[in-house]
Amino acid sequence: MVTVTANGKKFSVDESATIAQLLGELGWKPTQVVVEYNGRVLLRDEFHHTKLQEGDRLEIVVPVAGG
Amino acid sequence: MTTKPQTLRIADREFRSRLIMGTGKFASGELMAAALEASGAELVTVALRRADLSGRGDKFANILEYIDAKKYVLLPNTSGARNAEEAVRLARLGRAATGSSWLKLEIHPDPQYLLPDPVETLRAAEMLVKEGFTVLPYIHADPVLAKRLEDVGCATVMPLGSPIGSARGLETRASLEIIIEQARVPVVVDAGIGAPSHAAEAMEMGADAVLVNTAIAVAADPVGMARAFRAAVEAGRLAYEIGLAPQRRYASATSPLTGFLDDAE
Numbered sequence: 001m002v003t004v005t006a007n008g009k010k011f012s013v014d015e016s017a018t019i020a021q022l023l024g025e026l027g028w029k030p031t032q033v034v035v036e037y038n039g040r041v042l043l044r045d046e047f048h049h050t051k052l053q054e055g056d057r058l059e060i061v062v063p064v065a066g067g
Numbered sequence: 068m069t070t071k072p073q074t075l076r077i078a079d080r081e082f083r084s085r086l087i088m089g090t091g092k093f094a095s096g097e098l099m100a101a102a103l104e105a106s107g108a109e110l111v112t113v114a115l116r117r118a119d120l121s122g123r124g125d126k127f128a129n130i131l132e133y134i135d136a137k138k139y140v141l142l143p144n145t146s147g148a149r150n151a152e153e154a155v156r157l158a159r160l161g162r163a164a165t166g167s168s169w170l171k172l173e174i175h176p177d178p179q180y181l182l183p184d185p186v187e188t189l190r191a192a193e194m195l196v197k198e199g200f201t202v203l204p205y206i207h208a209d210p211v212l213a214k215r216l217e218d219v220g221c222a223t224v225m226p227l228g229s230p231i232g233s234a235r236g237l238e239t240r241a242s243l244e245i246i247i248e249q250a251r252v253p254v255v256v257d258a259g260i261g262a263p264s265h266a267a268e269a270m271e272m273g274a275d276a277v278l279v280n281t282a283i284a285v286a287a288d289p290v291g292m293a294r295a296f297r298a299a300v301e302a303g304r305l306a307y308e309i310g311l312a313p314q315r316r317y318a319s320a321t322s323p324l325t326g327f328l329d330d331a332e
Binding site (some may be wrong): 006007009011016026027028032033034036039041043053059060061062063064065066067 | 090091092093095096099109112113114115116117118120122129130131145146156159160161162163164165177231280281
């Protein structure tokens with residue numbers, strides 16, 4: 001298992017799990033969210049082949065209503 | 068002679084509507100969509116927030132499902148950013164989420180008045196223009212800052228009338244007049260517009276557009292209020308294009324001042 005931080009919380013995921021798999025476990029479809037991965041905004045295509053590493057930091061955000 | 072309304076040009080796009088609508092605070096996505104339609108707005112703001120990772124989704128998680136991306140230009144905002152670096156991160160996320168490189172740049176670290184930080188806003192604007200964003204910065208009604216933002220390549224300036232959501236109207240009127248006089252980019256009065264009369268006042272002064280959210284969203288009938296704002300913006304703009312009658316110190320009679328009863332011959 002590796003530990004990553006997403007939106008400020010720690011999550012344990014299987015070794016070699018991808019971002020798409022993490023999103024699935026958290027109840028989100030890749031098309032619904034945008035991900036900043038260690039400071040870089042990912043293209044949606046990258047979710048499926050980006051494997052999580054120990055200590056990775058993710059921000060997973062969604063568009064919401066706002067002025 | 069009929070005056071044909073001028074279109075609003077921001078960066079490389081033309082808009083018929085001079086009302087920009089925010090999507091916050093509506094009771095539902097459906098209600099927001101109906102108000103948006105009624106407002107006639109073509110530019111529409113959205114925000115970004117951390118996704119709920121607890122497994123319990125929130126009701127506004129899919130705001131984009133209520134906005135037809137073919138019909139509207141999306142303007143993601145950087146609300147929540149406390150400095151230029153956070154604003155740049157939010158801008159990049161917003162672009163990825165919406166596919167739009169148009170951006171409402173807003174940096175307001177103080178939660179009580181939500182007044183924008185001019186230093187961080189200018190710093191962020193410079194970085195974001197270089198990255199290819201079309202930047203529409205939310206600012207205090209500061210004419211000098213407005214020129215500085217124009218100089219670094221912002222597509223508009225968006226000075227506030229009064230604090231966000233305060234509905235107090237154009238408290239900054241004197242400074243707004245200077246910004247409108249000097250600006251070479253469109254001036255959008257953003258924030259504090261609480262009544263259609265405030266919107267009409269801004270347009271009569273020569274503002275190029277107004278951005279309205281709370282006043283529509285929290286109305287008892289948001290669709291009706293959207294229609295009221297649309298009419299006010301159109302009325303104010305038309306009056307500006309025609310030109311208002313000059314103000315005078317003394318009365319000037321509208322009925323003839325001759326031929327009164329009992330006048331001496």
